[in-house]
Amino acid sequence: MSQSKILLAEKEIPRQWYNIQADMSQLPPPPLHPGTKKPAVADDFAPLFPPALIEQEMTKERWIDIPDEVLAIYRLWRPSPLYRAHRLEKALGTPARIYYKYEGVSPAGSHKPNTAVPQAYYNKQAGVKRLSTETGAGQWGSALSLACGFFGLECTVYMVKISYRQKPYRRSLMEVWGAEVIPSPSDRTEAGRKVLAKHPDSPGSLGMAISEAVEDAVSREDTRYALGSVLNHVMLHQTIIGLEAKKQLDLVGDYPDVVIGCCGGGSNFSGLAFPFLADKFNGRKVRALAVEPAACPSLTKGTLAYDFGDTAGLTPLLRMYTLGHSFVPPGIHAGGLRYHGASPLISQLCHDGLVEGAAYPQQAVFASALLFARTEGILPAPESAHAIHGAVKEAEESAKTGKPQTILFSLSGHGHFDLAAYDAYFSGQLEDVGYSEEEGKRALAELPEV
Helix, strand or coil, X not given: CCCCEECCCHHHCCCEEECHHHCCCCCCCCXXXXXXXXXXXXXXXXXXXXXXXXXXXXXXXXXXXXXXXXXXXXXXXXXCCEXXXXXXHHHHCCCCEEEEEECCCCCCCECCHXXXXXXXXXXXXXXXXXXXXXXXXXXXXHHHHHHHHHHCCEEEEEEEXXXXXXXXXXXXXXXXXXXXXXXXXXXXXXXXXXXXHHCCCCCCCHHHHHHHHHHHHHXXXXXXXXXXXXXXXXXXXXXXXXXXXXXXXXXXXXXXXEEEEECXXXXXXXXXXXXXXXXXXXXXXXXXXEEXXXXXXXXXXXXXXXXXXXXXXXXXXXXXXXCCCCCCCCCCCCHHHCCCECCHHHHHHHHCCCCEEEXXXXXXXXXXXXXXXXXXXXXXXXXXXXXXXXXXXXXXHXXXXXXXXXXXXXXXXXXXXXXXXXXXXXXXXXXXXXXXXXXXXXXXXXXXXX
């Protein structure tokens, strides 16, 4: 039997991030200023981000050097292991070879520190004292709290209220690393107060939390905003995942037929898939599959249009697959995937047929998560379980046809803080909630006119 863990030495950590914009034949249209609706320029982003991140957001350079200070922190957990899922393969009776890149080895338990650390670093270099952000399930908030602690920055996290209640220990972890955590929508911001006035019992959404965090950032000179997904510079930082995975697969002489990641805003999917899509641009056959929840299916049921990244309409307009910025997804346990839109880069690639989307209900996703945990031993986060389910479906298809293939997926984080979700599954309280067509039509009718 071939090896289970495929490891790289610390000296083999990639020293550059890969920018897919350099190789895309069709780039997304530029962001628009939320007020003028004209293409945004660098100065428009200055109240939100430091100069280095604005430059990374806009550059078309293929390779961006990783600062030594960032690499030094990456070495705490990178390179992350690549596993061959022998036991899962056997349980499925499939001829497919299944590999997973495990990002749960980071201190925060997910892939999110891959961008939190450089974002904190570049803000520190620019003299910023404090960062504000949002978080859904708490993975991003945990990562930014950790990174701010490393660089001596204050951190305020607006956590989606339903997740704040579902995942109290994720909130505790953020506080351990020094962050202030506020359930969103809150009475702390005008955006939050407006929501509460109309919907006092609102479960919150990432769009609402983003509005609060952006308002917080622009109201203080010493503060900037940090986003854990969607934007180009976030996609860029996460490519270290796929760059490592390519090296690891080379060590065992394999290459994926399909690369799979869960997808909300798109950070972990892009991190694994973009370096392989670079090969696809050069003629190599590889599929990229983004798996989303049936309750919030932006890629599979959304509209490709300009929309705000937040509920209150404070952010630049992005052209993306969207369910509408006022859409409030049901309170599923995969809180990190409850976002109304997808990254403009992923949206463009999906529109061009280079990325496939698939959406699944949470009961089927949790069934695959249990199968994985009972064969491979790792408890997956509900978000990551969507990628597992996508891989299981691919492996089952191989079993039906008898055709072997190589499947690579991103296990973007562990589920140690998500045991309440597994309790709900065991007790039969985990319901399959689908996308509301009526709610979707209402939200899409409120898309901004461009």
